[in-house]
C-alpha cells in the first residue's frame with residue numbers, strides 16, 4: 788500500500804494504486820501524486836488578487852448552497868443508491884467549500900438549509916442545471932486567475948462538476 792495525496796484538497800488516499808478520482812474532492816487522477824511529490828494548492832499561502840477573492844467567495848457560496856440542496860435531495864428519494872449518491876455529492880461540494888476557505892485563509896461560514904422537489908426527476912434536472920452553472924463559472928474563474936495555484940484549483944473543480952453532470956445523466 789502507498790500514500791497518495793490529492794494536489795487539490797490535500798487529503799491522503801491509502802491504497803495499492805492511484806484512485807481514478809480523489810474520493811474526497813473528486814479531482815481527477817492527474818491531480819493525485821505519490822505522497823513525497825505532493826504540493827497541494829490548499830497549502831499555498833499567497834497574497835490573492837481582489838478578483839480572485841471575489842471569485843473564491845462566490846464559489847464558497849455556491850458550494851455551500853449545493854451541499855444543502857443535495858442533502859435535501861438525498862432525503863427525498865426512495866432509492867438507497869440515489870440517497871447515497873446525493874450524500875456523497877453533498878460531501879464533495881462541502882470539500883470544495885473547505886478548499887476555498889483554506890486558500891482564502893478564512894474560517895468556514897455557516898451552511899444554510901435549502902429546499903428541493905419531492906420528485907426525483909425534477910431533482911436530477913435541477914442538479915444538471917446547478918452543475919452546469921458551476922462548471923461554466925469555474926472555467927471562467929480559471930481563466931481569470933493570475934495565481935497559478937488558484938488556476939489549477941478552478942481547472943480541477945471545473946472537471947469535477949463536469950464529471951457530476953455525466954453521473955446524473957446516467958440516471959435520467
Ligand SMILES: [Fe+2]
Pocket residue numbers: 793794795796797798809810811812813814
Ligand atoms: Fe482531493
Ligand SMILES: [Fe+2]
Pocket residue numbers: 850879880883921944948
Ligand atoms: Fe463543487
